[in-house]
Amino acid sequence: MAFRWHTPPPSIRTAARALAGIFAGVAVVLPPLRLVGLLSWPWALVTAPLALLGAVALGVLAWRWLRTGGVDAWRRFLQVIGVANLAPPHVIEVPRDAVGPKHAILAEHPELLAALCLGLRTRSQTSKVLGQRVADGWAVFEAVLAGAPESFDELADVAALHMRAYALAGKRKSGVLPSDSRALKNAADAFRRCAAKNAKGRSRLSCTFEHLVTMYGAGVSSRDAQLRKVAPRVRALLHRKYPHLAEPPPAEDAPAVELEKLRRQLVRREDEAARARREALRLQGKLEEAQKQLAEAEAGRKKLKAAARATRNRARAEAREEQAAELAELREQVEAERAERARQASRFEAERERMQAAAEALQADHDALEAALFKGEEEAEEASVADVLLPGMRILLVGGHDGQLPPLRAYLADRGVQLVHQDGASAADLVAGMDLVVLWTLWVSHPTMFAVKRECAMREVPVGYWSRTSPESLLALVAGTLAGR
Helix, strand or coil: CCCCCCCCCHHHHHHHHHHHHHHHHHHHHHHHHHHHHCCCHHHHHHHHHHHHHHHHHHHHHHHHHHHHHHHHHHHHHEEEEEECHHHHHHHHCCCCCCCCCCCHHHHCCCHHHHHHCCCCCCCCCCCEEEEECCCCHHHHHHHHHCCCCCCHHHHHHHHHHHHHHHHHHHHHCCCCCCHHHHHHHHHHHHHHEEEEEEECCCHHHHHHHHHHHHHCCCCCCCCCHHHHHHHHHHHHHHHHHHHHHHCCCCCHHHHHHHHHHHHHHHHHHHHHHHHHHHHHHHHHHHHHHHHHHHHHHHHHHHHHHHHHHHHHHHHHHHHHHHHHHHHHHHHHHHHHHHHHHHHHHHHHHHHHHHHHHHHHHHHHHHHHHHHHHHHHHHHHHHHHHHHHCCCCCEEEEEEECCHHHHHHHHHHCCCEEEEEECCCHHHHHHHHCEEEEEECCCCCCCHHHHHHHHHHHHHHCCCEEECCHHHHHHHHHHHHHHHCC
């Protein structure tokens, strides 16, 4: 009897896939657990058959995935998320919208446009051109062909950024900013050297074509001539890197070429639609999350507002009660303090009256004693002054001004004493012939006082120091100084 294979029902196939997935997971998880020490050797030996079965199941799943178009799906996924580059086209089309003298060279040599798109590397200045990453040159090429005529202007602006950065690099090396024509010639020489290295496999194609982008960004009339010179080298480099570009399609394959172009456009549109859907879903999720957070925040705000209102009312009631209690206590303290102050005031008033009466009695006794005492002193002082002062005595007063002298001079003149006044350095010249020198310390300067004292010491004339203003005190000073002599 011949063996016939029957296709299992869907439930059996689903169970088989799940079991294969479990074994594959075991094969993937067990080795790391043993490496980090979370799985001991005995358990590793016990689970080794499971790991072997899991490895077989993983291999079977990978083989089935490759057989069912998994590689294409993976490449498609990488292109959608922007990791993998777009595949190169079969034919480099002529840009029909590159009109005008600025972009006519691209219509004349379409390989230059492909090289320009492959040589974009200005990540520090711009990360995207026409919405495509600069690292994916063929995607930029497709965007330029499918875009408006303004796409070539944007491409030219990015190329001008390359030329500007190249010129600044030359300035850092030589210290002088090169002209556009000189920078164009230097970029052309650099392109030829890099192309020679690329032919030997020692340089990347994108690095070589970056010099071509720098050449295209030069704003001089000789740019197109330089680009025409290097166009054959550019074509050779492209055919070397992408051999299928070397064979132009036959005329009968035009529908196929057009179909391929439409297919690539459809793929690009689907990728854009997928990215738009993912972005819409992401934004929808964010919107729902924001609405949920807003609702929660609104509910929390209402709760906080109610709690704050209740807390505020409770605090106000407690504050009013505390204020009422404090006010009553303060009133009691004020009343007690007022009563105490009244008692102290009455006591102080009685004490003041008693002390005032005692002071009046003491003042009366003091006046009587002073009258008796000063009567005898005045008589003694007048007798002593009369004994000391001699008629015709001459006294030199140093210091003060003329407006203060009349009362002093008249008072001493009544007692037969002649008062001579001088203020200044010349007072030392009048010391000779004087019976007494009085220094009025309130109105004499230090240099004058030192000069007069030195002169009095030389001539042995007595010196008195007077710091008051009344004639009686001056007379007393004179009598005391002469008596002490």
